[in-house]
Amino acid sequence: MTTELRETRLPGVGVKYTLMCRGRGQRLAVILHNDGTREIYVFGRATDEEPAAVVELDDDEARQLGAVLGGAYERPKIVEELEMALGELAIEWIPVPQESPAIGKTLAEAAFRQRTGITIIAILREPEPVAGAQPEDVIEEGDTLVTVGKLGQYPAFRKLLAQGPFDG
Amino acid sequence: MTLGQLAVTVALLGGLGLVASRFGLSAIPAYLLAGLLLGPNAPEALSLIQPSEVTEFVAELGVVFLLFFLGLEFTFDRLVRSGRRTVLGGSIDLLANAGLGLIVGVAAFGLSFGALVLAAAVYISSSAVAIKGLIDFRRLADEETDLVLGILLFEDLAIALVLGFAATGGGSGAETVGIAAKAVAFIALSLAASRMLARPIDRLLTRMPREFFLLFVFALVVGMSATAHELGLSEAIGALMAGVVLSDTGAREEIEERFFSMRDLFAALFFFVFGLTIDLGAVDSIGWIVALAVALTLVGKLGGGYAAGRVGGYTRRQSINVGAALVAHGEFTIVLAQLARGNPKLSGDVKADLTAFAGLYVLATATLGVVLMKESRRIGRLLFPVTT
DSSP states (O other): OOOOEEEEEETTTEEEEEEEOTTTOOEEEEEEETTSOEEEEEESSTTOSSOSEEEEEOHHHHHHHHHHHHTSSSOOHHHHHHHHHTOSEEEEEEEOOTTOTTTTOBHHHHTHHHHHSOEEEEEEOSSOOBSSOOTTOBOOTTOEEEEEEEGGGHHHHHHHHHHOOOOO | OOHHHHHHHHHHHHHHHHHHHHTTOOHHHHHHHHHHHHSSSSSOTTOOOOOOHHHHHHHHHHHHHHHHHHHHHOOHHHHHHHOHHHHHHHHHHHHHHHHHHHHHHHHHHOSSHHHHHHHHHHHOOOHHHHHHHHHHTTOTTSTHHHHHHHHHHHHHHHHHHHHHHHTTOOSSHHHHHHHHHHHHHHHHHHHHHHHHSHHHHHHHHHHSOHHHHHHHHHHHHHHHHHHHHHTTSOHHHHHHHHHHHHHTSTTHHHHHHHHHHHHHHHHHHHHHHHHHTOOGGGHHHHHHHHHHHHHHHIIIIIHHHHHHHHHTTOOHHHHHHHHHHTOOOOHHHHHHHHHHHTOTTSOHHHHHHHHHHHHHHHHHHHHHHHHHHHHHHHHHHHHOSSOO
């Protein structure tokens, strides 16, 4: 299965990426302007001359949209299946439940790895994600934990994250 | 020009530019029109501002900045990368329109240097107007837009050579050829320098405290303009090549960010000051030349663009769009006329005619070109009801 994404330079303007969508035969064009703004042209059918819609995004908006589409916020089903295919090892995005007793604890205090085998490699949070999570990083409300572990270890991890206990 | 006049002028230009953009037009014809109306020549109803040493200096700086930015945008690599279609299409466009331009030039000035400048002015389409149109009319995603932008790039490179000698050529034949050869050498040297010097310049600029960054870049631009001038070439080609040298460095983005506002101001003043020198009284003698040039431009650009599109493998409707995007003329046409105005070897009459011609021709084609771009799809559907 290959995706037909075509890159073209637009001298004086920027770069254009064209994508033919397999689903309903629509055509998408994304234009990266030299000044950083992005435009998305949506064509109802691949052969349409007039775009059905044009969306203009500034740099911040484009990056956020990109993260959403890439699955950094919520993972679509298809990504989950893909990870199953990787074998026993999985990378999971796990939102911290609002009532979690882990909130306010450092990763060292929570000791997820010693207790469940799951390693936290990064924390997604606003405005700045934590790329390489350190033992002294504190879990905050609203965080999403990026974790690595064996599939069988996740039920215990989820239970611990939601209910604790974290004494000592 | 007093400070008060300058304030009124700049405010007026801002207002007119705003009105023009409301109507989807480029600001260039609006600035020209403002200069034409406020200038000392006919029409004289609103003659507020006299051309002087100050306005001439502003115009000179305007040319330098305009070309410096054009240089930053285009690199030889980009043209090579954009491929065979571009080179083929660009050549068709060059042969058709430089040829037709030469016919107009010879009809106006006989076999002379003035005819050559006029041919170049008719050949070179406006990248500024075309790109604005492509963005405004939502054409960036179209396949044929790649070809349009490629041809515009090709034209800009071709015209760089003419810019080199427009201000100084026109003496004896041998002398003009000598200057043209010098221009070629200067361009080649600058291109070589842009490859070899990119890294050292990069290192220098990144280590430079921010406050001096601007001064250094400014010195390089003006310095290269002066060098070109000393060599008997136009300062314009020096500024253009300064842009090319810096276009491959990592500093490009910061330069664009920091100089953009300045470029817009100087470009506005440049077109305005050029407008001041247009004498509508010359319409009697050059009106027919402008009419002929506009008619031949429609033939050459629409036909040449269509041919370039078809040769490049685009559909008939798409090829119509290519031609329509190339009709508008603008910045380079004016720059060429401005350079020729400073050329001591051209007679006063030829200069006045060239100035008035360039002004009126740009006003006509920039307006007509935008309308054609807007309607080109409808025209394509009317002419070719069946897509092939």
